[in-house]
Amino acid sequence: MSDVVVAGSGAAGLSAAIAAAEAGARVTVLEATSLVGGTTALSSGAMWVPANHRHAGDDIRAGRRYLEALDLGDTSAAARDRFLDEAPRVTKWLEDVTGLDLSVVPLPDTHAELPGAAATPGRTLEPGRRTVPAPIIAMVRPTPAGRPPMTLAELLTGGVPAAELERRRVDGVLTGGRALITALLTAALDAGVEIRTSARATRLRTGGVMVGDELIPGRIVLATGGFERDPELSAAFLPLRPDGLIGAPGARGDGLRMAMAAGARLGSMADAWWCPTIKVPGVPGSDQPHHRILLAERARPGAVMVDQDGRRFTDESQNYCDVGRTLHAFDAGFCFPRNPSWLIFDAEHRARYPVGPLRPTDPNPPWLHHAATIGELAHVIDVPEKSLTATVQTFNEGAGRGADPAFGRGTRAFGRATGDPQAPHPTLRGLTEPPYFAVAVHAGLGGTKGGPRTDPDGRVQHVLDATVPGLYAAGNAAASPFGLAYPGMGATISLALTFGTLAGRAAATDR
Numbered sequence: 297m298s299d300v301v302v303a304g305s306g307a308a309g310l311s312a313a314i315a316a317a318e319a320g321a322r323v324t325v326l327e328a329t330s331l332v333g334g335t336t337a338l339s340s341g342a343m344w345v346p347a348n349h350r351h352a353g354d355d356i357r358a359g360r361r362y363l364e365a366l367d368l369g370d371t372s373a374a375a376r377d378r379f380l381d382e383a384p385r386v387t388k389w390l391e392d393v394t395g396l397d398l399s400v401v402p403l404p405d406t407h408a409e410l411p412g413a414a415a416t417p418g419r420t421l422e423p424g425r426r427t428v429p430a431p432i433i434a435m436v437r438p439t440p441a442g443r444p445p446m447t448l449a450e451l452l453t454g455g456v457p458a459a460e461l462e463r464r465r466v467d468g469v470l471t472g473g474r475a476l477i478t479a480l481l482t483a484a485l486d487a488g489v490e491i492r493t494s495a496r497a498t499r500l501r502t503g504g505v506m507v508g509d510e511l512i513p514g515r516i517v518l519a520t521g522g523f524e525r526d527p528e529l530s531a532a533f534l535p536l537r538p539d540g541l542i543g544a545p546g547a548r549g550d551g552l553r554m555a556m557a558a559g560a561r562l563g564s565m566a567d568a569w570w571c572p573t574i575k576v577p578g579v580p581g582s583d584q585p586h587h588r589i590l591l592a593e594r595a596r597p598g599a600v601m602v603d604q605d606g607r608r609f610t611d612e613s614q615n616y617c618d619v620g621r622t623l624h625a626f627d628a629g630f631c632f633p634r635n636p637s638w639l640i641f642d643a644e645h646r647a648r649y650p651v652g653p654l655r656p657t658d659p660n661p662p663w664l665h666h667a668a669t670i671g672e673l674a675h676v677i678d679v680p681e682k683s684l685t686a687t688v689q690t691f692n693e694g695a696g697r698g699a700d701p702a703f704g705r706g707t708r709a710f711g712r713a714t715g716d717p718q719a720p721h722p723t724l725r726g727l728t729e730p731p732y733f734a735v736a737v738h739a740g741l742g743g744t745k746g747g748p749r750t751d752p753d754g755r756v757q758h759v760l761d762a763t764v765p766g767l768y769a770a771g772n773a774a775a776s777p778f779g780l781a782y783p784g785m786g787a788t789i790s791l792a793l794t795f796g797t798l799a800g801r802a803a804a805t806d807r
């Protein structure tokens with residue numbers, strides 16, 4: 297017998313469960329898959345929190361000015377304001393309740409030039425390294441092969457030697473999303489929460505939710521993640537069918553279907569946490585094509601992105617969500633000329649930086665195209681030679697002067713911080729060293745952003761009436777209040793934790 301039933305065991309679900317248990321409820325977490333953690337476990341575990349306790353000198357009003365400056369799309373001022381008030385408290389609570397040691401990631405806000413933005417690091421936090429007992433690790437979703445136990449701070453400041461990474465693997469040292477999820481899971485178990493895996497919630501019933509033929513009674517928190525793994529829901533709501541799904545397999549939209557069946561008001565349905573991805577076939581242990589998010593590779597010197605006509609189209613060093621959105625451009629000739637696009641780089645980039653799972657010392661894999669000249673590379677990847685040659689020439693001329701007149705790469709704090717801090721210019725250098733390389737870049741996403749609209753405490757709003765009694769939602773299962781914005785690295789997990797906590801508390805205490 298539960299008072300609160302949480303469907304989903306990612307950041308939103310586990311934080312909801314802990315908060316509900318703290319408020320005195322008997323809590324059951326249902327997890328559809330055999331492993332705990334969802335997409336959160338695969339993530340870097342970063343969280344974006346204005347005015348957090350690790351960032352002296354910041355304040356909520358600045359955070360509000362910034363989010364107001366990013367107010368495009370289906371935003372919710374009430375939920376945004378609640379987030380700003382509550383997220384700093386939840387972040388401190390997270391440390392207290394889990395023992396996680398959060399530290400600042402050396403990145404400014406994604407649009408640091410806007411009013412209220414943080415132009416220096418402080419708002420993005422990540423879990424510190426954490427040694428976790430093997431039985432807990434075994435319960436949690438593993439990251440795909442090739443994802444090293446390295447913090448974002450380490451990644452951005454030069455990486456970690458291979459021997460040290462191996463030692464961490466052997467010792468059970470976790471970073472990122474796995475550190476976050478194991479910490480939340482441990483705290484949930486300590487608080488007496490029952491965790492049921494391979495338990496897929498499918499239908500709401502009066503006073504509970506069905507798992508197969510079994511009614512699990514209680515108020516329901518939907519924390520089931522996004523709907524991107526459900527082809528029908530994706531086709532119905534998303535603006536294009538993205539190839540590169542990088543999240544966990546459980547994101548099948550069950551929470552959305554249950555909320556729709558209960559008459560929920562929906563929000564942000566056409567949006568997602570977009571990202572550019574590369575397809576890396578043959579990941580050990582998986583029979584699925586595997587997509588990897590493309591992050592610093594785009595920002596580092598000696599690389600550009602071009603469309604199928606061989607033209608650049610954006611400042612490649614910008615954050616993954618906004619660069620990911622640029623891949624959706626539609627041409628009236630009835631095609632998407634930027635999906636796929638190409639990341640083009642030279643031999644020096646190849647020799648210095650990892651690209652997805654590929655380390656500089658690895659041999660060239662089949663998915664990496666290469667040629668002795670840019671013109672030959674154009675033929676290999678089937679883009680117009682004249683256009684690609686002109687694009688690289690123009691980029692090189694500007695980069696030689698430390699400028700990118702076309703797209704302003706190098707002028708924005710976020711792009712500079714994502715590049716190479718040791719290079720003469722963190723993000724601009726011409727592609728001058730043969731051979732040249734190309735990898736296809738696909739429109740992808742880390743999770744959808746749409747779902748039932750909630751009130752500021754996570755209660756699901758009814759399309760006609762005030763709220764749906766006994767139903768709550770948080771994380772990617774709920775509508776994001778941020779509209780089109782990705783204000784800082786970690787904005788999705790901080791929303792999941794904040795509204796997960798609020799929803800769990802409301803579910804436990806509503807009468």
Ligand SMILES: Cc1cc2nc3c(=O)[nH]c(=O)nc-3n(C[C@H](O)[C@H](O)[C@H](O)COP(=O)(O)OP(=O)(O)OC[C@H]3O[C@@H](n4cnc5c(N)ncnc54)[C@H](O)[C@@H]3O)c2cc1C
Nearest residue numbers: 304306308328334335336342497521546771772786788789
């Ligand atoms: C590689 C990668 C890196 C990322 N890095 C970051 C980052 O550093 N910071 C950030 O903010 N965001 C990041 N993201 C995005 C972020 O991980 C997600 O947006 C966030 O974790 C979603 O949390 P959630 O709790 O809503 O969902 P999830 O963590 O996906 O959890 C949902 C859970 O619900 C389960 N479920 C689904 N249906 C049912 C059902 N019917 N019954 C029971 N259980 C069900 C799923 O199996 C899943 O376990 C990243 C994403 C990826 C893929």
